[in-house]
Amino acid sequence: MTTRSGKVIADQTISADGYSAGHNQTEERPFGDDGGDGWGAGLHSWMFDAADENRAELDQTRAASAVIMGRNMFGPVRGAWDRQWNGWWGDDPPFHKPVFVLTHHAREPQPMEGGTTFHFVTDGIESALAQARAAAGDGDVLIHGGSTTINQYLAAGLVDELRLHIAPLTLGTGVRLFEGVPPLNLEQLTARAASSVLHVTYRVL
Numbered sequence: 001m002t003t004r005s006g007k008v009i010a011d012q013t014i015s016a017d018g019y020s021a022g023h024n025q026t027e028e029r030p031f032g033d034d035g036g037d038g039w040g041a042g043l044h045s046w047m048f049d050a051a052d053e054n055r056a057e058l059d060q061t062r063a064a065s066a067v068i069m070g071r072n073m074f075g076p077v078r079g080a081w082d083r084q085w086n087g088w089w090g091d092d093p094p095f096h097k098p099v100f101v102l103t104h105h106a107r108e109p110q111p112m113e114g115g116t117t118f119h120f121v122t123d124g125i126e127s128a129l130a131q132a133r134a135a136a137g138d139g140d141v142l143i144h145g146g147s148t149t150i151n152q153y154l155a156a157g158l159v160d161e162l163r164l165h166i167a168p169l170t171l172g173t174g175v176r177l178f179e180g181v182p183p184l185n186l187e188q189l190t191a192r193a194a195s196s197v198l199h200v201t202y203r204v205l
Contacts, residue, residue: 006136007160008129010143010150011061012177013043013197015167019174020147027076030088032174043167046197057165057192057199065139066132067095068125070149071103074118081107087118098135100128102149125152147177154181159204162186166198 014020020043022033031043046054071077077085087093092113100119107120121128132141143153153159164177178184186202193199 005138006065006133006140008133008141008143008153008158009064009161009163010153010159011163011165012145012147012150013046013165013167014147014177015043015169015171017170017172018176018178019171020145020177022171022174025072025076030076033171042169046165046167046194050194050196053194054197054199057163061142061144061163062094062096063140064097064142065136066097066141067099068128068132068141068143068149068153069099069101070146071101072148073144073146074101074103080105086110086112092116098132100132100135102128125149125156125158129153129158147175147179150177151179151181154178154184154204161189162202162204164200164202166200168196168198 012020021031025032047058051058074087075085077083093099093116096115098117098119100121102125103120103122105120106122109120110118112118119131121131129141143150143159150159154162185205187205188200189203190201191199
């Protein structure tokens with residue numbers, strides 16, 4: 001656990017049965033069979049269709065000073081970088097801060113509009129966290145997914161706080177949070193029910 005003033009926070013939207021994405025993920029449908037259109041309309045409708053109702057949670061997520069994500073969340077390119085893929089979010093990604101992408105294939109940093117710069121980390125989760133902490137200073141580091149990446153950080157004991165947004169649907173199969181993670185002791189800090197989601201925050205003990 002970090003002893004600095006900033007926290008390491010894992011933030012994830014999941015179905016009621018614990019999945020953050022369905023099978024059959026493609027470039028056209030990044031969340032696969034997610035109960036919606038493959039773009040998160042099922043799991044993530046609370047972010048779009050009910051954004052005003054959930055403004056506090058959205059603002060809380062955006063308040064982090066640096067972000068870590070897995071390569072699968074960054075985009076569909078597999079293996080060596082054979083094309084210039086800059087993420088799902090267009091020319092002005094919503095992060096507006098340094099983002100550290102876990103990958104096995106080296107690539108130069110990619111600056112984008114609005115203050116987002118993607119840094120590609122090839123030497124593991126601890127290196128990505130060290131770089132993110134250095135970039136964040138005393139601010140928080142957000143591990144923004146997907147679940148495979150969050151599971152690695154949970155298993156390594158590197159997460160201070162876990163924020164879950166639980167959608168009222170089940171997927172039955174897909175990419176699941178806590179897969180392969182040893183048993184955890186969690187202290188519930190907050191819980192708030194909205195019309196299309198349940199927001200729960202835990203401290204990882």
